[in-house]
Amino acid sequence: MAGSVPLAAARTNPVRKRSTKESSVVKWTLISLAVLVIMWLIGLPLIVVLTEALKKGWNVYMQAISDPDALSALRLTLLVAAITVPLNTIFGVAAAWAITKFKFRGRQLLITLIDLPFAVSPVIGGLIYVLVYGVHGWLGPWLQEYDLKIIFALPGIILATLFVTFPFVARELIPLMEDQGQLEEEAAVTLGAKGFRIFWKVTLPNIKWGLLYGIILCNARAMGEFGAVSVVSGHIRGATNTLPLHIEILYNEYQFSASFAVASLLLILALITLLLKSWFTRKSSH
Numbered sequence: 001m002a003g004s005v006p007l008a009a010a011r012t013n014p015v016r017k018r019s020t021k022e023s024s025v026v027k028w029t030l031i032s033l034a035v036l037v038i039m040w041l042i043g044l045p046l047i048v049v050l051t052e053a054l055k056k057g058w059n060v061y062m063q064a065i066s067d068p069d070a071l072s073a074l075r076l077t078l079l080v081a082a083i084t085v086p087l088n089t090i091f092g093v094a095a096a097w098a099i100t101k102f103k104f105r106g107r108q109l110l111i112t113l114i115d116l117p118f119a120v121s122p123v124i125g126g127l128i129y130v131l132v133y134g135v136h137g138w139l140g141p142w143l144q145e146y147d148l149k150i151i152f153a154l155p156g157i158i159l160a161t162l163f164v165t166f167p168f169v170a171r172e173l174i175p176l177m178e179d180q181g182q183l184e185e186e187a188a189v190t191l192g193a194k195g196f197r198i199f200w201k202v203t204l205p206n207i208k209w210g211l212l213y214g215i216i217l218c219n220a221r222a223m224g225e226f227g228a229v230s231v232v233s234g235h236i237r238g239a240t241n242t243l244p245l246h247i248e249i250l251y252n253e254y255q256f257s258a259s260f261a262v263a264s265l266l267l268i269l270a271l272i273t274l275l276l277k278s279w280f281t282r283k284s285s286h
Contacts, residue, residue: 129150159232
């Protein structure tokens with residue numbers, strides 16, 4: 001009987017009813033505004049890219065995306081993503097595990113450093129690597145002595161991409177693991193499980209969807225990164241140009257159809273990433 005009083009109050013409380021149920025006019029106005037904004041910011045640019053890419057016909061489009069420089073840029077983009085995403089995944093899992101499972105001096109500093117790429121411009125991040133590894137940088141003379149090339153080469157592009165993408169996995173896992181707590185891990189310890197087995201059998205199944213979500217976001221940023229990579233790449237056609245850099249060069253040379261055609265490749269990769277992200281979001285919500 002006592003439990004029916006709050007239920008009856010909830011049913012008759014006008015304040016709660018108003019806070020959870022809006023009129024149809026308000027609802028459809030908000031939905032319409034959201035759709036208009038999305039179409040303006042996302043839908044219209046996508047339509048422009050596809051329209052301009054096919055403006056001069058299918059033959060011009062195929063010639064642009066099959067150009068050796070475009071294929072080289074595509075291979076380099078996928079290679080950089082294939083290297084940086086696993087490294088960031090390992091770092092992100094390790095950092096999230098340390099931050100959420102242990103209390104140690106410097107914990108807050110580690111969290112701040114993880115968030116640093118969100119606060120620093122990617123161009124500044126690329127410039128930092130030039131100042132450290134460039135010909136006139138701190139380590140430049142030593143690298144030249146041993147004929148090691150970082151800047152204007154693949155290692156520099158990987159370092160710059162690592163810098164701008166490493167927060168994504170860690171930042172996705174930290175709140176998730178904090179919310180889950182340590183009860184299951186502690187129960188596993190009492191049953192005799194050790195460190196790696198606890199992670200593999202207890203922690204990983206609980207964070208797998210959040211981890212995959214972070215990996216998808218990290219991969220999307222790695223493939224689309226422009227600022228930091230632009231600084232360290234040298235814009236060498238067929239060697240150090242990723243897809244975003246190759247698109248910029250084509251556009252600056254007034255090869256508009258070719259630039260939009262190559263941009264459509266990046267768009268396809270982005271759409272695949274978006275579909276995977278939506279799927280993982282739906283799975284993680286379940």
